[in-house]
Amino acid sequence: MKKPANTADAPARLRRPEPERTEPNRGILGVFGQSSWGAPPQGSHPLGFDEDTGTPVEPTGHGFLDDSVQEASELVDAHIRQGLKESAGADESLLGRMAALYGSAQANDLTALATQFTRVYADMATQWIDIAGSIRDQLGNLRGATASAPAASTGIASPSMVLRASKPVETRVDMFRAAGSLSAQPLTSEDANQDLRITTVSVENGQLRITIPADQPAGTYHGLLVEKGAGPAGTVTVRVFETSEDGS
Amino acid sequence: MNINSIDTVTPVLDEYGALTRKAMAEYLPKREPLDYLYAPLADYPTRGGKMMRPSLCIATASAFGTPPKEAAKAAAAIEMLHNALLIHDDIEDESDERRGQQTLHKLHGTPIALNAGDALAMMSIKPMLDKAKELGPHLAMHILSDWERMARESAEGQAMELGWRANPAKVVTRNDYLEMVLKKTCWLAAIFPCRIGATLGTSNKGLIAPDAFIRFGFFFGAAFQIHDDVLNLKGDKVYGKESCGDLWEAKRTLMLIDVAERLKGDDKKRYDAFMMQSRDDRSEADVAWLLDAMNEVGAIDRAFQYSQSLASAAIHEFSRAFKDIPDTRDTVFIRDLITWTFRRDH
Numbered sequence: 001m002k003k004p005a006n007t008a009d010a011p012a013r014l015r016r017p018e019p020e021r022t023e024p025n026r027g028i029l030g031v032f033g034q035s036s037w038g039a040p041p042q043g044s045h046p047l048g049f050d051e052d053t054g055t056p057v058e059p060t061g062h063g064f065l066d067d068s069v070q071e072a073s074e075l076v077d078a079h080i081r082q083g084l085k086e087s088a089g090a091d092e093s094l095l096g097r098m099a100a101l102y103g104s105a106q107a108n109d110l111t112a113l114a115t116q117f118t119r120v121y122a123d124m125a126t127q128w129i130d131i132a133g134s135i136r137d138q139l140g141n142l143r144g145a146t147a148s149a150p151a152a153s154t155g156i157a158s159p160s161m162v163l164r165a166s167k168p169v170e171t172r173v174d175m176f177r178a179a180g181s182l183s184a185q186p187l188t189s190e191d192a193n194q195d196l197r198i199t200t201v202s203v204e205n206g207q208l209r210i211t212i213p214a215d216q217p218a219g220t221y222h223g224l225l226v227e228k229g230a231g232p233a234g235t236v237t238v239r240v241f242e243t244s245e246d247g248s
Numbered sequence: 249m250n251i252n253s254i255d256t257v258t259p260v261l262d263e264y265g266a267l268t269r270k271a272m273a274e275y276l277p278k279r280e281p282l283d284y285l286y287a288p289l290a291d292y293p294t295r296g297g298k299m300m301r302p303s304l305c306i307a308t309a310s311a312f313g314t315p316p317k318e319a320a321k322a323a324a325a326i327e328m329l330h331n332a333l334l335i336h337d338d339i340e341d342e343s344d345e346r347r348g349q350q351t352l353h354k355l356h357g358t359p360i361a362l363n364a365g366d367a368l369a370m371m372s373i374k375p376m377l378d379k380a381k382e383l384g385p386h387l388a389m390h391i392l393s394d395w396e397r398m399a400r401e402s403a404e405g406q407a408m409e410l411g412w413r414a415n416p417a418k419v420v421t422r423n424d425y426l427e428m429v430l431k432k433t434c435w436l437a438a439i440f441p442c443r444i445g446a447t448l449g450t451s452n453k454g455l456i457a458p459d460a461f462i463r464f465g466f467f468f469g470a471a472f473q474i475h476d477d478v479l480n481l482k483g484d485k486v487y488g489k490e491s492c493g494d495l496w497e498a499k500r501t502l503m504l505i506d507v508a509e510r511l512k513g514d515d516k517k518r519y520d521a522f523m524m525q526s527r528d529d530r531s532e533a534d535v536a537w538l539l540d541a542m543n544e545v546g547a548i549d550r551a552f553q554y555s556q557s558l559a560s561a562a563i564h565e566f567s568r569a570f571k572d573i574p575d576t577r578d579t580v581f582i583r584d585l586i587t588w589t590f591r592r593d594h
Contacts, residue, residue: 068422069557075426076466080459083397087458 158234159203159225165212170239173208175225179233184208187221187238194219198238210238218242257588260581264306264323265299267316271324275375288356289364289371292331295347302327304585305441307578311570312449321375322391322444328372330436333402335365340410341497342527379448387454391447398440405432412500416523419508420500426470428500434469442569442582451573464569467562472589474555477501478548481539495535498523502554506547507538515541555590562586 156175159182163171187198187210198221200211208225218240225234276290302323309319337343338351339358345351353361376395380388408428412420442461447454480494481503494501511519519541522534542548566583573579 068554069561071423072426072467072470072558073463073561075423076430076463079427079430079466080462083462084458 159206159208161208161210163210163212165210165240166214167212167216167218167243168241169212170241171210172237173225173234174237175234177233179225179227179230181228182206182208182225182233183228184225184236185223187223187236189217189219189221191219197221198223201236208236210236212238212240216240256577256580256584260307260577261299261303264303264316267306267320268299268302268323268327269293271320271375272327275324275328275371284356284360285364285367288352288360289332289335289368291352291355291364292334292346293328293368295349297327297331297347299327300585301330301437301441304438304582305445307581308442308445309448310445311573311576311578311582312446313451314448319379319445319448321379322448323441325372325374325376325379326436326441326444328368328375329399332365332368332372333406333436335361335368337406339365340406341493343493383448383454387447390454391444394440394443394447398435401431401435405430405435408432409500413498416498417520420505422502422505425500425502425505429470429473430466433473434466437465437472438469439465461569464562464565467558467565468586468589471555471558471562471586474502474551474558475589477503478552478555481542481548492535492539495538496527496530498527498530502551503542503547506550507542507545510545510547511541559586559589 156178158173158175161171161173163169182203184201184203187201189195189197194217196217198210198212198216200209200213201223202209203225221238221240223236224232225236227233272293276293277286278290279286305323305326306316306319309322310316334346335352338346339353339361343351344354351361352364355361356364373395376391380391383391405428408424409432412418439461442465443456446452446456446460477494477499480501481492494504498504508516508519518534519538522530522538525534563583563586566586570579570582
């Protein structure tokens with residue numbers, strides 16, 4: 001086994017030599033560990049080192065193998081094509097479902113994606129709510145930037161809001177889906193060191209009622225709107241600002 | 249290099265296995281209800297498996313420039329999920345032994361074992377989340393997306409096999425079998441560990457193609473599984489499952505599919521009758537007859553040779569997948585893990 005060469009400067013990157021093509025080999029391929037099995041076909045590198053992560057599947061170059069392995073090769077190629085198709089078609093996969101609702105995962109608000117992740121798995125098992133909630137928390141470094149952005153234009157009606165606050169606040173309600181019989185969970189700060197929640201939040205007669213205590217620390221708070229018997233249906237975000245010295 | 253004289257696999261399995269066990273220990277709490285949940289769910293992970301899956305993950309990460317310790321949490325997640333699925337497999341297969349000891353449901357009863365398996369599966373995502381937290385939202389979502397696909401593929405593969413068992417008259421082809429193995433075995437055993445390892449890599453900035461390692465993982469995992477099936481027919485008490493347990497269960501292995509295609513006349517009728525029986529109704533004489541039939545038609549030898557062919561294809565795919573990576577102890581480990589499959593006897 002060769003070792004990387006040492007040089008005075010940065011060592012040159014060692015590359016596996018391209019093996020020379022020999023006559024086609026059929027049947028079981030001799031001694032394990034041999035390395036001269038022909039160059040891989042162009043464009044079929046399984047690793048995308050740059051931005052080339054969406055490369056279509058190319059021929060895999062297993063023509064030298066016996067027919068039974070060739071069949072296996074075709075089977076796994078079909079599996080890969082199916083996976084790529086599902087991924088591109090935004091079907092039943094998790095990211096696909098989220099992308100279908102929110103667009104490209106790269107281009108959109110990951111906080112919203114994570115919140116949607118909550119809803120998707122809430123359908124499967126209540127335990128996932130905690131897990132997905134922690135994902136949302138872990139992606140929280142993007143939430144501050146999006147809290148004051150306009151609500152997602154999903155076309156889904158939000159409950160009307162009654163807000164009481166002695167400080168300047170911004171609010172935002174994002175609904176995943178139409179829902180009746182809502183209840184609101186306490187709003188939790190996105191600052192992990194700030195454990196004073198906003199508990200005076202409720203839904204009464206279809207109205208979302210939020211009261212911000214006078215001593216509530218400034219910051220951004222999030223909570224879920226939960227439809228009875230059906231799980232999370234939306235989120236509430238409240239951003240509390242410090243009152244300036246002149247009271248503005 | 250003489251691969252028979254230098255063991256390039258076991259030391260790495262030991263080292264990365266120990267790293268994984270240490271990481272797992274942090275996620276297997278010893279709290280109440282200890283006797284009915286946390287002790288049972290920690291049983292399989294502490295029985296000393298081969299640790300192939302987590303080692304593959306750590307080695308791939310290391311090959312792509314990330315220190316092994318940095319991949320330990322992801323490896324722990326993979327091993328925990330693997331053990332959770334083993335608990336469920338043993339219940340579904342009605343197995344008596346796992347790694348030389350009684351299966352969890354034999355020890356504690358099915359309800360407690362089932363619940364422990366559920367809990368371990370759920371808890372397995374926590375170390376992966378803790379690792380994903382360090383990587384930023386983009387890579388974290390890709391890891392979770394891959395996790396979801398791996399879990400889905402594994403469940404679909406298990407469903408295929410359970411469906412065949414529920415419909416013993418169904419004719420299963422070799423391609424059906426390979427598709428089942430691809431889903432049930434290869435995704436968790438090889439494809440996912442490699443993909444996550446490479447995603448943790450620094451030299452490629454965590455970027456991997458959508459099809460990365462699927463071909464390598466398929467050929468490697470299928471070779472491993474078929475050899476595992478062959479070992480089951482040759483096993484004795486050294487082997488952790490019951491000897492010939494697959495025959496008692498009439499599990500659709502490559503050998504069973506092969507022999508079914510070749511038997512004629514009365515032999516075929518006896519085979520069909522055997523398949524329609526429940527496990528408890530099958531006789532030792534019938535199991536011995538079927539084993540002899542497999543040997544006579546060459547089904548076991550053919551399956552073994554086929555697994556070698558798949559291993560050869562796996563080595564070819566290894567060369568493609570790691571062609572831009574310098575040779576290191578880790579890349580040698582991954583390559584030699586393929587052939588190590590055939591040197592093991594359990």
